[in-house]
Amino acid sequence: MDQIALSSHTRLLFLYHNIGNEVTIHDKFERLKTSLSQTLTHFYPFAGRFKDNKVIECNDEGVEFRETRVHGFLSDILKQPDTDLLHQFVPAYDAHLLSEFLMKVQANIFHCGGLAICVSLSHKIADASTMGSFIKAWSCTAVGCMTESMLPKYILGSLFPSIDSPIVLPTFELRRHLNFITRRYIFDSPKITKLKSKAASKTVENPTRVEAVFALIWKCATTASRTNLGTTKRPSMAYQMVNIRQRTNPPLPNTCIGNFVGQFIAKPEESSSDSEMNLQGLVIHLRKGLEQFSKEHVQKLQGGNAFVTVFEGLKNIMELLSKEDVDFYGFTSWCRVEFYEADFGWGKPKWVSVPSPRVKNSIILMDTSDGKGIEALVTLSEQDMTLMENNHELLEFASLNPTIT
Numbered sequence: 305m306d307q308i309a310l311s312s313h314t315r316l317l318f319l320y321h322n323i324g325n326e327v328t329i330h331d332k333f334e335r336l337k338t339s340l341s342q343t344l345t346h347f348y349p350f351a352g353r354f355k356d357n358k359v360i361e362c363n364d365e366g367v368e369f370r371e372t373r374v375h376g377f378l379s380d381i382l383k384q385p386d387t388d389l390l391h392q393f394v395p396a397y398d399a400h401l402l403s404e405f406l407m408k409v410q411a412n413i414f415h416c417g418g419l420a421i422c423v424s425l426s427h428k429i430a431d432a433s434t435m436g437s438f439i440k441a442w443s444c445t446a447v448g449c450m451t452e453s454m455l456p457k458y459i460l461g462s463l464f465p466s467i468d469s470p471i472v473l474p475t476f477e478l479r480r481h482l483n484f485i486t487r488r489y490i491f492d493s494p495k496i497t498k499l500k501s502k503a504a505s506k507t508v509e510n511p512t513r514v515e516a517v518f519a520l521i522w523k524c525a526t527t528a529s530r531t532n533l534g535t536t537k538r539p540s541m542a543y544q545m546v547n548i549r550q551r552t553n554p555p556l557p558n559t560c561i562g563n564f565v566g567q568f569i570a571k572p573e574e575s576s577s578d579s580e581m582n583l584q585g586l587v588i589h590l591r592k593g594l595e596q597f598s599k600e601h602v603q604k605l606q607g608g609n610a611f612v613t614v615f616e617g618l619k620n621i622m623e624l625l626s627k628e629d630v631d632f633y634g635f636t637s638w639c640r641v642e643f644y645e646a647d648f649g650w651g652k653p654k655w656v657s658v659p660s661p662r663v664k665n666s667i668i669l670m671d672t673s674d675g676k677g678i679e680a681l682v683t684l685s686e687q688d689m690t691l692m693e694n695n696h697e698l699l700e701f702a703s704l705n706p707t708i709t
Contacts (some may be wrong), residue, residue, distance in 0.1 A: 305460070305464060305562065305563040305564060305565075305610070305614055306428055306429060306466075306562050306563050307357050307358065307467060307698060308465055308611075308614055308615065308618060309427050309563045310428075311334055311425075311426070311427070311428055312427050312428050313408075313424045313425060313426055313427065314424070314425050314426075314427050314430065314431075314432070314435060314658075315394050315395075315422055315423070315424040315425075315658060315659055316422070316423050316435060316439075316594070316643065316656065316657075316658055317390055317393060317394070317420055317421070317422045317655075317656065317657055317658065317659070318420070318421045318422075318423075318439075318643070318646055318653040318656050319378060319381070319382070319418070319419070319420045319653055319654050319655045319656070319657075320378075320416055320418060320419045320421075320513055320650060320651065320653050320654065321378065321651070321654055322378075322416055322417035322418055323417055323418070323419050323650040324417055324650070325417065329417065329419075330669070332648070332649065332650065333371060333411060335408075335446055335648065335649060336369075336411060336421075336446065336648060337369055338623070339445040339446035339648070340367070340369065340409065342445050343438070343441050343445045343450075344366075344367065345644075346441065346455055346456055346561055347438055347441070347456055347561070348362050348364070349362055349406070349429055349561070350367060350406050350407045350425070350429065350430075350438070351364050351365065351366050351367055351406070351407070352364070352365065352406065353365055353406070354428070358466045358467075358468075360429065360607055362405070365406075367403045367406070367407040367408060367409060367448050368395065368406055368407075368408040368409065369408075369409045369411070370395060370408070370409070370410045370411070371410075371411050371413070372393075372410060372411070372412045372413070373412075373413055374393070374412050374413065374414045374415070374420075375415065376414060376415065377414055377415055377416045378414045378416055378418025378419075378420070378654075379416065379418070381705065382544055382654060382655060382708040382709075383707050383708075384505075384705075384707070385488055385655065385657070385705055385707075385708055387486050387488060387657060387658070387659055387660035387681060388486070388659075388660045390657060390658070390659040390660070391407045391659045391660070392422045393408045393410065393412045393616050394410060394422045394424060394659055395408035395409075395422065395424045397571055404456055406425070406426045406428075406429060407424065407425050407426070408422075408423075408424040409421065409422065409423055409424070410422045410424070417453045418620060419650075421648075423435070423436045423438075423439065425438070427563070428563075429561070429562060429563075430519075430561070430562070430563070431547070431562070431563045431564065431565050432636075432641055433546075433547050433549060433558055433560075433564070433639045433641065434560075434561050434562060434563075435458075435582070435641075436558075436638075436641035436643060437454070437456060437558065437559045437561070438456075439454075439643060439646050440454060440642065440645065440646070441454045441455070442646075442648075443646040443647055443648050445511070446648040446649055447647065447648065447649050449556075453559075453646055454559065455559065456559050456560075456561040457556075457557055457560045457561065458560075458561055458576060459556070459560055460556075460560050460561070460564055461562070464605070464610045466609075483685060483686055484662050484663070484664055484683050484684065484686070485660075485662075485663065485683065485684070485685075485686055485689050486660035486661065486682065486683045487681075487682050487684075487689060487692070487693065487704065487705065488657075488680070488682075488704075488705045489521075489679070489680045489682060489698070489702040489703065489704060489705075490672065490677060490678075490679055490680075490703045490705075490706055491513075491517055491677055491678045491680065491701055491702050492672070492676075492677045492703070493674070493677050494702045495700075495702070496513045496516065496517065496676075496677065496678065496701070498701065499513075499516045499517065499520060499701045500512075500513060500516045501521075502516075502526050502583060503515070503516040503587045504584070504587075505584040505587070505588060505706070507584075507591075508584075508587050508588055508591045511587045513592070513639075513678060514637045514639055514669060514678070515587050515590050515591060516583075516587065517669060517678050517680060518542070518586075518590060518635050518637075518667070518669070519543070519583050519587045519590060520583060520584035520697070520698060520701060520702075521667055521680060521682060521698070522540070522586055522633055522635075522657040523581055523582070523583055523586055523697075524692055524695045524697060525631070525633060525665070525682070525684060525688060525692060526538075526540040526581055526631055526633075526696045527581070527691075527695070528684070528687075528688040528689075528691035528692050528695070529631045529688050531691055532687045532688060532691065534597075535698070538629070538630075538631060539629070539630045539631065540572065540581065540630070540631040540632075540633070541569060541570065541571050541572070541624060541630060541631070541632050541633070542569070542589075542590075542632070542633040542634070542635055543567050543568065543569045543570070543621055543624075543632070543633075543634055543635070543683035544567060544568060544570070544572045544590065544593070544594070544635045544636075545565050545566075545567050545634075545635070545636045545637075546565060546566050546568065546594065546597060546636070547564065547565055547608060548564050548565060548566050548602060548605065549564055551598050551602050552602055552605075552606060553602075553606070566597060566601050566602075566605070566613075566614065566617060567617055567618075567621060568593040568596065568597035568601065568617075568690040569593065569621070569624070570586075570589040570590050570592075570593040570595060571589070572585065572586070572589055581660060601613060601617070621634075625664075626660060631665065632665060633666075633667060634651075634663070634665060634666045634667065635667045635669070636666070636667070636668050636669070637668075637669040638669065638670045638671075639667065639669055639670060639671050639678060640671070641670075641671075643654075643656040643671070644671065644673050644675065650704065652673070653673075654673070654708055655673070655708050656670065656673075656683065657681070660681070660683065660684055661681070662683060663683055664683065664684075664685075665683065665684060666681070666682075666683045667680060667681070667682050668680070668681040668693055669681075680702070
């Protein structure tokens with residue numbers, strides 16, 4: 305699965321309020337670097353280099369740690385959160401990642417003593433669950449509460465061995481467009497409860513909060529696209545990434561390092577009109593897609609056909625992404641990954657987010673700081689986003705880019 309994964313980096317930002325004066329900041333940076341080195345002794349492949357698409361040379365060449373000074377105040381960012389602005393606080397993106405650092409860290413200190421830590425990790429060796437495991441181990445190492453249960457498990461390679469022959473994937477590029485924009489929507493806990501009630505049906509009596517939020521965004525984005533195109537029956541589909549660790553038999557620990565994700569495609573009838581793309585119906589499509597994935601896809605993975613299964617699933621998504629006559633939305637949920645528990649000794653982060661992905665029709669869900677709400681980063685065309693920002697049904701349940709308090 306790592307061999308098939310895109311050779312891009314997953315970047316995550318942790319923003320902290322005032323962590324001290326100039327002297328204490330120096331000491332805290334030293335704590336960050338020391339604890340990072342200690343953590344990498346357990347996550348040692350992250351400090352290696354790619355030899356080819358099959359081997360990581362664990363040569364302990366290290367990771368990049370960069371310190372920057374920001375001529376500004378963290379409070380200004382929290383007052384008007386802007387995921388585009390977050391690109392200024394991330395390590396430089398390298399075109400030839402297979403020969404570069406597998407991990408980069410950038411610590412940005414503001415005039416006010418605020419701190420933004422960006423962790424950039426190669427998708428070739430890590431999914432969101434792996435990122436969460438690393439951040440937890442690193443922050444706990446920094447404050448001296450690292451436990452054996454947090455240590456990474458290197459078992460996926462034995463369960464799903466690498467392929468010796470060259471892997472030829474269909475031509476595909478993760479398209480980033482300047483004319484696609486990202487907006488941040490916040491669903492608080494009371495509104496999610498209300499949304500789940502509206503999304504419930506006899507088929508799915510108790511939708512999860514992720515299903516309810518996904519379905520609403522999918523519905524509203526489809527309506528925006530169809531309105532702009534002047535049609536009511538343009539095909540609309542969605543794919544959702546799924547962490548497989550807890551879906552195998554027996555379940556695997558979340559500390560398994562690597563990429564262990566799959567995806568399913570939810571397909572309403574192609575003739576479905578706007579009135580048929582209702583909230584309850586989309587939740588049913590998402591639930592059935594997940595149930596079928598858990599039953600059939602995971603069985604195939606464990607039945608010795610892991611490569612073929614993953615390859616065919618990715619191939620289907622690539623083909624749909626290349627079609628111009630279909631709206632295809634990609635959903636990723638990082639909910640329940642405890643990023644807001646990342647306390648390096650100066651408290652938990654005020655905001656955890658990602659720089660705007662600018663990837664067509666992509667939606668990323670993350671927990672809010674209280675662990676009960678959901679923050680949705682939605683990327684659409686400018687034309688579709690204009691209608692989304694004024695969609696009354698969406699704004700009944702979500703707040704558009706509120707201040708972080």
